[in-house]
Amino acid sequence: MSLSINNNSSSLVALEALNATQTELSKTENTVSTGKKVDNAADSPAIYSIAAQMNGNLQGMTAVSDSLSLGAQVVATANTAGNKIVSSLQTLQNTVTTAGQTGTDASAMATQILSTLDSINSYARNATFSGVNLLTSGSDAVNAYNGTTLQTLANVQGQTQTFKTMSGSNTTLVDALGLTSNSAAGSSAADSTQSIFSSLNKNNVAELQTGNLTPSGISLGDGTTAGSTVTISGKTFEFVQSGASVSTSSNIAVSLDSGFSTKNALSALVSSMNGAGVNASLNSDNSIAVYTGGTDPATDVTGTLLSSTIATSQTHTLTGSTFAVGDGADGSAKGDQFTIDSTTYELVTSTAHLTNGKTTGGHIGITVGSTTPTASDVATALANAGITGLTASGSTLTYTVPGATAGTFSVTQGNAASSDAADTPGTSVAIKAITATNGSAADQIAVGIKGGVTTAVSAIQSAITNMSSVMQNLGNYSNTLSGLSTYTSSLTDAVTNGVSALTDADMAAESAKLTSLQTKQSLAIKSLTIANGQSQNILSLFQ
Numbered sequence: 064m065s066l067s068i069n070n071n072s073s074s075l076v077a078l079e080a081l082n083a084t085q086t087e088l089s090k091t092e093n094t095v096s097t098g099k100k101v102d103n104a105a106d107s108p109a110i111y112s113i114a115a116q117m118n119g120n121l122q123g124m125t126a127v128s129d130s131l132s133l134g135a136q137v138v139a140t141a142n143t144a145g146n147k148i149v150s151s152l153q154t155l156q157n158t159v160t161t162a163g164q165t166g167t168d169a170s171a172m173a174t175q176i177l178s179t180l181d182s183i184n185s186y187a188r189n190a191t192f193s194g195v196n197l198l199t200s201g202s203d204a205v206n207a208y209n210g211t212t213l214q215t216l217a218n219v220q221g222q223t224q225t226f227k228t229m230s231g232s233n234t235t236l237v238d239a240l241g242l243t244s245n246s247a248a249g250s251s252a253a254d255s256t257q258s259i260f261s262s263l264n265k266n267n268v269a270e271l272q273t274g275n276l277t278p279s280g281i282s283l284g285d286g287t288t289a290g291s292t293v294t295i296s297g298k299t300f301e302f303v304q305s306g307a308s309v310s311t312s313s314n315i316a317v318s319l320d321s322g323f324s325t326k327n328a329l330s331a332l333v334s335s336m337n338g339a340g341v342n343a344s345l346n347s348d349n350s351i352a353v354y355t356g357g358t359d360p361a362t363d364v365t366g367t368l369l370s371s372t373i374a375t376s377q378t379h380t381l382t383g384s385t386f387a388v389g390d391g392a393d394g395s396a397k398g399d400q401f402t403i404d405s406t407t408y409e410l411v412t413s414t415a416h417l418t419n420g421k422t423t424g425g426h427i428g429i430t431v432g433s434t435t436p437t438a439s440d441v442a443t444a445l446a447n448a449g450i451t452g453l454t455a456s457g458s459t460l461t462y463t464v465p466g467a468t469a470g471t472f473s474v475t476q477g478n479a480a481s482s483d484a485a486d487t488p489g490t491s492v493a494i495k496a497i498t499a500t501n502g503s504a505a506d507q508i509a510v511g512i513k514g515g516v517t518t519a520v521s522a523i524q525s526a527i528t529n530m531s532s533v534m535q536n537l538g539n540y541s542n543t544l545s546g547l548s549t550y551t552s553s554l555t556d557a558v559t560n561g562v563s564a565l566t567d568a569d570m571a572a573e574s575a576k577l578t579s580l581q582t583k584q585s586l587a588i589k590s591l592t593i594a595n596g597q598s599q600n601i602l603s604l605f606q
Contacts, residue, residue: 138226259508366497401429
């Protein structure tokens with residue numbers, strides 16, 4: 064080989080080898096640094112494209128996994144509330160069963176039952192996680208999130224799976240369970256229509272407004288003079304003195320001792336009602352829940368119990384020192400006549416000339432024990448004849464009738480004596496008859512308990528069955544989400560392994576290759592050094 068200072072072929076060969084080694088070394092160092100044999104499209108366009116798509120799927124699977132985890136927590140929240148609701152229903156069944164025992168306060172039990180129903184709705188309404196509630200309906204919107212359905216991603220193509228709310232289109236959960244109906248959004252159970260006793264409703268259960276009743280509003284009969292009455296379902300209950308009989312044989316006695324309290328009177332009335340087969344319960348506010356069997360409590364209940372305020376009555380004062388007392392023949396010895404509304408009563412000395420209790424003139428004979436009675440005697444005789452609404456005190460006869468207008472009262476002087484009997488209308492007196500309103504949900508349940516709890520127990524058992532079905536669905540939801548989550552995790556692992564197989568470097572091989580290339584680099588540099596030294600040998604030829 065010739066030596067030339069213009070060309071050094073050995074140096075060129077060594078330089079080419081060094082450059083090639085340097086290129087390979089740089090590529091190997093990048094592989095070792097990134098851990099990937101395909102880090103960009105230049106490394107392998109086809110594999111890079113496949114890996115990029117698979118990495119996109121991995122990102123989608125992460126979103127799917129997060130969605131499934133969120134869904135699992137929504138279901139878990141509903142499941143926790145559902146377990147509490149099932150427990151409440153079981154307690155409610157015990158409460159209803161206990162309510163059937165003798166001596167149980169039906170009103171208190173009804174309140175407790177409605178309170179439990181409110182608790183069930185409360186559990187359901189608060190079972191909200193991340194804006195989703197599976198135990199309420201959209202119309203029971205206590206907050207903006209209730210009643211929404213759960214949608215979770217099922218795969219990387221964006222397909223979703225829907226899990227519906229358990230109460231469907233019903234307003235509240237206890238509506239869906241069949242315990243109430245027609246609830247207002249967010250309302251309490253007491254504001255709903257109870258379905259525990261399905262045959263009872265606001266039209267056939269009345270609430271007697273006796274909360275403001277005072278003892279003075281109750282008159283006790285003595286067998287002749289009628290006492291205060293309440294008529295329900297064709298049965299009339301009459302307040303009488305203990306030991307006295309009722310004024311009408313068909314009436315049912317409510318016996319009271321003198322000095323009775325309002326509570327005692329109402330308790331006795333309710334007891335008599337239940338004893339006569341009219342289901343009734345005394346509420347804590349002294350109102351009475353009672354089954355009327357009709358369709359309009361306002362008209363199905365009648366009576367003469369009086370409360371305090373509004374309506375009209377009239378006081379009438381009898382005056383005179385001489386009253387005419389006839390013989391009943393209505394000849395020349397007519398007695399004074401008292402017309403109350405459309406009925407006329409006449410004072411007579413005896414019943415000798417009366418026919419079926421009436422004078423010849425058709426007036427009802429009122430026997431007085433004296434031929435020269437006082438106003439007080441006359442008032443007492445009228446009252447003893449069973450004329451209700453009359454109160455005699457001295458010379459004053461007070462006639463009262465409940466209602467919008469006062470009853471009429473007039474006096475016509477007889478000719479049996481020089482009568483100076485007169486009636487002077489007095490002032491109006493404010494009174495009010497006890498009224499009946501539509502029975503509330505609590506009234507209906509209390510009345511139902513008095514009639515027996517078999518129907519209620521059946522309703523609660525049905526609700527437990529319905530809620531068990533809800534819990535079964537929630538369990539299925541949970542298993543479905545768990546299965547999807549496990550599958551997504553396994554699929555993620557498989558795709559991750561696939562991407563790794565395509566793009567990850569064999570680090571052991573790359574380590575060996577790096578060592579080899581570093582050695583080649585050193586040798587190439589050495590060869591280049593030797594080749595570059597050949598030009599120096601030419602100088603030695605000219606020394």
